[in-house]
Amino acid sequence: MRRSIARCSPTQARARAFSLGKLAILELNVGDASQGLIHGERALSAEAPLKSRRAKDDLAEIRRALGRRADVTGAAESRSRLTQVLKSA
Numbered sequence: 001m002r003r004s005i006a007r008c009s010p011t012q013a014r015a016r017a018f019s020l021g022k023l024a025i026l027e028l029n030v031g032d033a034s035q036g037l038i039h040g041e042r043a044l045s046a047e048a049p050l051k052s053r054r055a056k057d058d059l060a061e062i063r064r065a066l067g068r069r070a071d072v073t074g075a076a077e078s079r080s081r082l083t084q085v086l087k088s089a
Helices: 002-007 010-030 033-044 053-067 075-088
Strands: none
Touching: 002 010, 010 033, 010 053, 033 053, 033 075, 053 075
16 A cells, blocks of 8 residues: 555546545554554645545545544544535535
8 A cells, every 4th residue: 555655646646645545544443543644634635636425435434433543642633624524525
């Protein structure tokens, strides 16, 4: 997953955002939750519009995973930001 993200060119912002979202979900659920938070924030701030159903589903999954990781500094703030993004999408 990390290799895929690293290989994305600047014109592949949407693919990078999807990969970052999947990596965030994976890290938050079974890996390093702090890294998962970072990847989730990067996915959210990617230069690509995340308006597809699949993108919204990934963002919602990141939000749920963050809800289970209240022990991670910044998780509540990121979760709140995701809530706002999902409401406006």
